Amino acid sequence: MIKARLKKQLNHFLLDVDFEASAGVTVLFGSSGAGKSMTLDCIAGFQQPDSGRILLNDVLLFDGEAKVHLPPQKRNCGYVFQNYALFPHMTLRENLAFAIEKIPHLERHRHINEMISRFKLNEVADRRPDQVSGGQQQRCSIARALLTSPKILLLDEPARGLDNPLKEDLYSIIRQIRAEFGTPILLVTHDLNECFELAQEMLVMREGRIIQSGTPAEIVHRPSTQNVVELLGLHNTFRAEILQLDPQRNSSVLRIRDHEVQGYYYAGRLKGDQVTACIRQSAMTATPLLGRLPPNQFPARLARIKQTPQNVLLEFEGGFSVETSQHVDANQLEWSIELNPEALHVLPK
Amino acid sequence: MNASMSFDWFPLWLSLRVAALSTLISLVIGLWLAYLLANRRFRGKDFLDASITLPLVLPPTVLGYYLLILLGRETWLGQLYEAVFDQPLVFTWQAAIIAAIFHSLPLLVKWSRAALESVDRSYEMAARSLGASEWRIFWKISLPLSSRSIIAATALCFVRALGDFGVTIMIAGNIPGRTQTLSVAIYDAVEAGNGELARTLTVIISLIAIITLTLVNRMSRHPLFITSGKSGS
Numbered sequence: 001m002i003k004a005r006l007k008k009q010l011n012h013f014l015l016d017v018d019f020e021a022s023a024g025v026t027v028l029f030g031s032s033g034a035g036k037s038m039t040l041d042c043i044a045g046f047q048q049p050d051s052g053r054i055l056l057n058d059v060l061l062f063d064g065e066a067k068v069h070l071p072p073q074k075r076n077c078g079y080v081f082q083n084y085a086l087f088p089h090m091t092l093r094e095n096l097a098f099a100i101e102k103i104p105h106l107e108r109h110r111h112i113n114e115m116i117s118r119f120k121l122n123e124v125a126d127r128r129p130d131q132v133s134g135g136q137q138q139r140c141s142i143a144r145a146l147l148t149s150p151k152i153l154l155l156d157e158p159a160r161g162l163d164n165p166l167k168e169d170l171y172s173i174i175r176q177i178r179a180e181f182g183t184p185i186l187l188v189t190h191d192l193n194e195c196f197e198l199a200q201e202m203l204v205m206r207e208g209r210i211i212q213s214g215t216p217a218e219i220v221h222r223p224s225t226q227n228v229v230e231l232l233g234l235h236n237t238f239r240a241e242i243l244q245l246d247p248q249r250n251s252s253v254l255r256i257r258d259h260e261v262q263g264y265y266y267a268g269r270l271k272g273d274q275v276t277a278c279i280r281q282s283a284m285t286a287t288p289l290l291g292r293l294p295p296n297q298f299p300a301r302l303a304r305i306k307q308t309p310q311n312v313l314l315e316f317e318g319g320f321s322v323e324t325s326q327h328v329d330a331n332q333l334e335w336s337i338e339l340n341p342e343a344l345h346v347l348p349k
Numbered sequence: 350m351n352a353s354m355s356f357d358w359f360p361l362w363l364s365l366r367v368a369a370l371s372t373l374i375s376l377v378i379g380l381w382l383a384y385l386l387a388n389r390r391f392r393g394k395d396f397l398d399a400s401i402t403l404p405l406v407l408p409p410t411v412l413g414y415y416l417l418i419l420l421g422r423e424t425w426l427g428q429l430y431e432a433v434f435d436q437p438l439v440f441t442w443q444a445a446i447i448a449a450i451f452h453s454l455p456l457l458v459k460w461s462r463a464a465l466e467s468v469d470r471s472y473e474m475a476a477r478s479l480g481a482s483e484w485r486i487f488w489k490i491s492l493p494l495s496s497r498s499i500i501a502a503t504a505l506c507f508v509r510a511l512g513d514f515g516v517t518i519m520i521a522g523n524i525p526g527r528t529q530t531l532s533v534a535i536y537d538a539v540e541a542g543n544g545e546l547a548r549t550l551t552v553i554i555s556l557i558a559i560i561t562l563t564l565v566n567r568m569s570r571h572p573l574f575i576t577s578g579k580s581g582s
Contacts, residue, residue: 071477074480079474083469085474087489088494098489145478145479
């Protein structure tokens, strides 16, 4: 388990994080330049925080007050670099051997061969990194990090630049490590799908701070702030006013775009509160508006139709969009929008 | 012809010996300095860098004069040398080695430092996180990955050492058969009006230089030089 609390002044912002990660996969999620990789580097010992404390199991890696700053060699962190950092002048086998040069020859040989077959590198083990595929390089890089029996595995954007089949391979390798080695994994990404594929715990980072943490599903269902909503890019947000609140029947009525819409009960809110309501694009339904507006819906005017790989995205005036899998008549401008009350979430104050 | 019968090969052999030995010593000192400058942060680093560059910009006479003051028979360094080796340092062929080192070391340090700094830092970081000591990282990662440039720099260092004139004549002098190197002999020949000898020696030194540089250019393209020694297994 890793406990990290650290501050470091960077060029544009202050990195200020405080988190714990235990067994399983913890993902640092955020846009590039949010301080995710810097956090990883501080844990690995490549960068020194200005203050704070980093504890890995029971070993103090860094303590600003006690002036403890272990060199990377003594931290027992496995680090997988974005560019894999395989030594280009050595074969894959030599790269693996570099990690465990101190243990006796026979045992070393056995460990290396075990890794080679576990990571399916048998046929390329005696080639140099530039003679093997990107996926093989990455597997070798992960195997090399694991050979030192690290207490935590740090992965810096491991899926960046990989095409989809390779991403799938990577995900299954990471799940395999989780199952077979039990090494806690801290992974940096800006890909939300990756969080859902791998993460037990997700830390959302923005400008050096962790702005929300939880399981990926929790975060997507209940984003805590507008910033999280923007980073996720899955939701529409509306200004809303709470018209009615009924805790007994667990229901509420919100005014959205001058129309009344049903919602669930929102604890800690008062009638008359001005709030920001957010809802996933997939929890909204758009139907062509023919005749009268059905109750609990509001009208909207179509601005643009955008094709997505699987569906059609309808962009409406007022800055929100709805995804639909149905065929859309481009001449139909007036639509009626329905919100799934279960997915309608009010951002905390 | 008679001149070629009695041709004096001594300056050539002396120059080759001086250049080879000084390059060897420069390589050891130069790599160490280059490593320090490329990897370590310490006080006075800029000053050290400037001092190493100094011989490149100072006139050879000034440099030679400094060395005379530093290593002469009256100085404690000079006396220490005399006590250990039972002979003075200045105006011997060993002094020519010192001169050649000062002539060629600055470039060797600069080029080796640039070569070491051009190695992608992530290799060194990866090696560190795998538990490798700085010593091992230098020998197994940084040095092999910059070996092409360092080999080229060493060859240039050798050729430069071969051609030193100013500092050599200041501290080793011009004693035929003892301290007269090739470039000093050329000067001597021109002074004495021996045009034929000057031409011959000039052609020899030019040939050595061009051959060395060509060989090294070829060698550093050879795939052997991005392979390091086998590690383990």
